[in-house]
Amino acid sequence: MAKGKINVAVENIFPLIKRFLYSDHEIFLRELISNATDATLKLKHLSSIGEFKGNLDDVKIEIKIDKKGKKIHIIDEGLGMTKEEVKKYINDIAFSSADEFLEKYKDEKNDSGIIGHFGLGFYSAFMVGREVEIHTKSYKENEDAAHWICDGSPEYTLKKSKKKERGTEIIIHVDEDSLEFLEDQKIRELLLKYNKFMPIPIKFGTKEIADPKHKPKTTKDKEGKETTENQKMITVDDIINNPNPAWTKQPSDLKDEDYNEFYHELYPMQFEEPLFHIHLNVDYPFNLTGILYFPKLTTNIDIQKDKIQLYQNQVFVTDNVEGIVPEFLQMLRGVIDSPDIPLNVSRSYLQADGAVKKIASYITKKVGDKLNSLYKNDREEFEKKWNDIKIVIEYGMLSEPKFFEKAQKFALYPTVNDKYFTFEELKEKTTAAQTDKDGNLVVLYATNVDEQHSFILEAESKGYEVMLLDSPIVSHLIQKLESENEKIKFARVDADSIDKLIQKEENQISKLSDDDQGKLKVFIEEIVPKEKYTVQLEALDSNSNPFIITQPEFMRRMKEMQQTGGGGMMGMGNFPEMYNLVVNTNNDLMQKILKAKVKRSEYINQALDLARLSQNLLQGKELTDFIKRSYELMN
Ligand code: ADP
Ligand code: MG
Numbered sequence: 001m002a003k004g005k006i007n008v009a010v011e012n013i014f015p016l017i018k019r020f021l022y023s024d025h026e027i028f029l030r031e032l033i034s035n036a037t038d039a040t041l042k043l044k045h046l047s048s049i050g051e052f053k054g055n056l057d058d059v060k061i062e063i064k065i066d067k068k069g070k071k072i073h074i075i076d077e078g079l080g081m082t083k084e085e086v087k088k089y090i091n092d093i094a095f096s097s098a099d100e101f102l103e104k105y106k107d108e109k110n111d112s113g114i115i116g117h118f119g120l121g122f123y124s125a126f127m128v129g130r131e132v133e134i135h136t137k138s139y140k141e142n143e144d145a146a147h148w149i150c151d152g153s154p155e156y157t158l159k160k161s162k163k164k165e166r167g168t169e170i171i172i173h174v175d176e177d178s179l180e181f182l183e184d185q186k187i188r189e190l191l192l193k194y195n196k197f198m199p200i201p202i203k204f205g206t207k208e209i210a211d212p213k214h215k216p217k218t219t220k221d222k223e224g225k226e227t228t229e230n231q232k233m234i235t236v237d238d239i240i241n242n243p244n245p246a247w248t249k250q251p252s253d254l255k256d257e258d259y260n261e262f263y264h265e266l267y268p269m270q271f272e273e274p275l276f277h278i279h280l281n282v283d284y285p286f287n288l289t290g291i292l293y294f295p296k297l298t299t300n301i302d303i304q305k306d307k308i309q310l311y312q313n314q315v316f317v318t319d320n321v322e323g324i325v326p327e328f329l330q331m332l333r334g335v336i337d338s339p340d341i342p343l344n345v346s347r348s349y350l351q352a353d354g355a356v357k358k359i360a361s362y363i364t365k366k367v368g369d370k371l372n373s374l375y376k377n378d379r380e381e382f383e384k385k386w387n388d389i390k391i392v393i394e395y396g397m398l399s400e401p402k403f404f405e406k407a408q409k410f411a412l413y414p415t416v417n418d419k420y421f422t423f424e425e426l427k428e429k430t431t432a433a434q435t436d437k438d439g440n441l442v443v444l445y446a447t448n449v450d451e452q453h454s455f456i457l458e459a460e461s462k463g464y465e466v467m468l469l470d471s472p473i474v475s476h477l478i479q480k481l482e483s484e485n486e487k488i489k490f491a492r493v494d495a496d497s498i499d500k501l502i503q504k505e506e507n508q509i510s511k512l513s514d515d516d517q518g519k520l521k522v523f524i525e526e527i528v529p530k531e532k533y534t535v536q537l538e539a540l541d542s543n544s545n546p547f548i549i550t551q552p553e554f555m556r557r558m559k560e561m562q563q564t565g566g567g568g569m570m571g572m573g574n575f576p577e578m579y580n581l582v583v584n585t586n587n588d589l590m591q592k593i594l595k596a597k598v599k600r601s602e603y604i605n606q607a608l609d610l611a612r613l614s615q616n617l618l619q620g621k622e623l624t625d626f627i628k629r630s631y632e633l634m635n
Helices: 013-020 027-048 083-105 121-127 176-182 184-194 256-266 300-305 327-331 347-352 354-377 379-399 401-407 423-434 453-461 474-484 514-527 553-564 589-595 600-614 620-634
Strands: 002-005 061-066 071-076 129-137 146-150 155-160 167-174 202-210 218-220 226-228 233-239 276-282 288-294 309-312 315-318 333-337 441-446 466-468 488-492 533-538 547-550 579-584
Touching: 027 061, 027 071, 027 121, 027 167, 027 184, 027 315, 061 184, 083 129, 083 146, 083 155, 121 129, 167 176, 176 184, 184 202, 184 315, 256 276, 256 288, 256 333, 276 333, 276 354, 288 354, 288 379, 327 354, 327 379, 354 379, 354 401, 379 401, 379 474, 423 441, 441 453, 453 466, 474 488, 474 553, 488 553, 514 533, 514 579, 514 589, 514 600, 547 600, 589 600, 600 620
Parallel strands: 061 202, 309 333, 441 466, 441 488, 533 579
Antiparallel strands: 002 155, 061 071, 071 167, 129 146, 129 167, 146 155, 202 233, 218 226, 276 288, 288 333, 309 315, 547 579
16 A cells, blocks of 8 residues: 655645536536546557457446445546556646646636636545545456545545456535535436437436336236236436437438437427538538527527537537637527647637637538539529528628628528519519619618508519518618628618619609699698608509608618617617608699698598508507597598
8 A cells, every 4th residue: 555645736626626617516526427438448449450359249338326435436447557557647637637737727817717627637626525545446357456545635545456357436425515416316417418419328327217128018817907017117227328329420320300419318308300401521620510409580589598519539528619600600509629729728719729720611601512412413402492491691791701692602581572582583583674873773672561552562563572571680681781882782672762772764743733832832741740751752654652751771770770789880879760751742642732721631640640650650649649530531
């Protein structure tokens, strides 16, 4: 038996370990299982090169809880350690790395969540243990098993162990303040969180299942009554993990069903099928595998709940992928697994890291390629999915210039009649009819088919196409498209009268004399509230409505952009609620208004309210009054 002192600069480092990683105590289990996994994989490697001859078919890792003895056991059948190796790897190297780690981060608050991941390794056992033991037996023949004990002071004991089987058993004597880790439920939860896809089977207890070799027999008695024999149950190991998750396989070995099945394995509470998946697989200039899914995004809550999970060699690290995955793709789901992402660093460092930047741009490129191939291979299907995926694509076009370029090929612009155009097609289809006298192509759009119904009809009667652009960030996207395409302007159908939106050379002739127009304007302005409406006389088609309320494109768009944030809109103050009241001088009602003696204000109010009604601007008392007045007019 040998007693020794661990080689450390800081006396009593264990209280420090506890304090620094307070919120992350639970990672001890992941660390120890990672070590057990490494030890098993190393032995498998030795076996593959003929250095080890035993059978490794059923190797597993086992977790046991001894509630009475207040102990947690982590047992592996890996390569084990000799006494010399324990000295070297546990006392010297492991501890010096823990020491270094603490030196480095003792000033930083544990705020990023990621600090501490994969830093402490074996010594994280002391986050929950007052004493830790190792029993280990090397795969090497003629080596004694070793038994290491350390009670949290820098002193340790190293002696012979009676352990017979190859591998390592770690025993944690759980501290009084960490007794929660002796609960089955707690350990199961941690195993499912961190180790659900680790490559070696992890056994935690046993479970009863129906004996697959036994089919219950049904027999009939004399009266024909049926009795079925009881199902025979057998006890089997309860294996927590799936050691071969889909992302570690070759895409050619997987069908769509397999991808969907894996999606539900990742997110057991998700019942919808994903729209499609993207299998990531690179090994140069960095290593990365994974599967991303485009979910059907319905509510904001959905986006927050089930996020992309980051793994390192099948060990769960975090579901906060900020800085690694471009922001617009954080709406997706799935897994990313990379040994090349530096984990024990702060978020700000991560964002500046060159390798991480490459990863982000690789992922962006892959997503762009996949969308492009979906579009090319089955456009009809792509159109069907468009409304469910557009928010991600539009957001990406706004935030990533490279993605914007790529998306030019497949981003779709639907019409109010369910036709889908690419930007090129849109230009082609509309240039002839919708180019105004200054040579600008005016793209007309609606955001709500019901609310803007009469305006859409008006535009369609002129032979114009009306797009349906209804996602919340569309005003930003339009702004971007206009700045990229000099001679293209977007206008919402209700931004002005249709003849004003797309102005042509020929001017419509007004039925009214200049004198009458002047009078009409005065009459209307006397009644219509000035602070809300700017009266604007126009000679429109005599069949067009007498009054039309419009909201200038610029004002409305700025306002929307302010509401959805970004784009330097902050601090510009609130835009007032202002409208134009377009008065159609060619509508017959104008004659009536001009000639009327007593009913003039009634005509004007009624026409104004009808215009407001068609823009959804009439509510409450004003609506009630309007209805009452309308009935009275009928009498
Ligand atoms: P790391 O895993 O990053 O090397 P750790 O502190 O987790 O650091 O472990 C230190 C070393 O101790 C390992 O590299 C390994 O050599 C040895 N070790 C730890 N756990 C085991 C185990 N279960 N079986 C064999 N060796 C182990
Ligand atoms: Mg380790």
